[in-house]
Amino acid sequence: MAEENKASEQEAAEEALTETQSPEQGQQADEAAQVEAQVEVEGELEERGDLDSQIEALQQELAEARDQALRTAAEAQNIRRRAEIDAENARKFAVERFAKDLLPVVDNLERALESVDATDESMKAILEGVELTYRSFSDMLERHNLKAINPEGEPFDPQVHEAISMVEAPGAEPNSVINVVQKGYTLNDRLLRAAMVVVSK
Numbered sequence: 620m621a622e623e624n625k626a627s628e629q630e631a632a633e634e635a636l637t638e639t640q641s642p643e644q645g646q647q648a649d650e651a652a653q654v655e656a657q658v659e660v661e662g663e664l665e666e667r668g669d670l671d672s673q674i675e676a677l678q679q680e681l682a683e684a685r686d687q688a689l690r691t692a693a694e695a696q697n698i699r700r701r702a703e704i705d706a707e708n709a710r711k712f713a714v715e716r717f718a719k720d721l722l723p724v725v726d727n728l729e730r731a732l733e734s735v736d737a738t739d740e741s742m743k744a745i746l747e748g749v750e751l752t753y754r755s756f757s758d759m760l761e762r763h764n765l766k767a768i769n770p771e772g773e774p775f776d777p778q779v780h781e782a783i784s785m786v787e788a789p790g791a792e793p794n795s796v797i798n799v800v801q802k803g804y805t806l807n808d809r810l811l812r813a814a815m816v817v818v819s820k
Contacts, residue, residue: 711764711807718765718806725760726801728753760804768803768814770796779803781813788819795819 732753735746760766768779775782775794780803788797796816803814 712809714763715806715811718760718763718804718811721760721765722804722812725753725756728756729802764807765811766805768805769799770803770814770816771799772796775816775818779805779810779813780816780818782818783815785818785820791819793819 728749731749732746735742735749737743737746757767770776770780773796774792775796780796783800786797791797795818796814797819798817799814800817801815804811
């Protein structure tokens with residue numbers, strides 16, 4: 620009962636206040652309410668704009684992180700590939716210096732074979748021994764991918780031949796190898812020593 624009396628008193632007070640307000644005061648109250656509502660809307664829009672800019676910044680950071688991760692993975696793969704190639708080359712060409720030191724031995728065996736008189740019976744056993752040594756030595760070099768370059772009759776190639784002289788050679792193609800003074804060699808298809816040759820004019 621007391622609550623009903625209190626509510627009716629409040630309603631009566633509000634009615635009295637409304638009756639006592641002038642039309643101008645009512646208009647000002649409406650304008651104030653509109654301004655307050657507009658401020659609330661602007662605040663919400665500003666908060667939404669802040670959220671949008673934060674989302675955009677985070678998306679950009681994510682894209683940059685993905686790009687960086689891809690670059691790092693590609694770089695790691697390149698480093699691994701280079702290391703594999705370097706290891707393979709080290710394995711293939713580790714004996715390069717040793718192989719170069721063997722070449723004069725092969726040259727001397729070839730010279731010995733050329734200088735021995737094959738018709739001399741007393742030299743026959745020596746000749747056979749040198750031939751066997753030379754053949755086994757050549758086979759061993761082949762097994763280790765050390766291959767001879769003997770370009771006689773071929774066109775001169777400055778990549779693998781070293782011309783020591785040029786001579787007139789009737790019947791030979793110009794700029795072709797007519798004599799091999801010293802064989803060249805490759806190790807795993809890489810030039811170890813150029814062939815020393817005489818070239819036709």
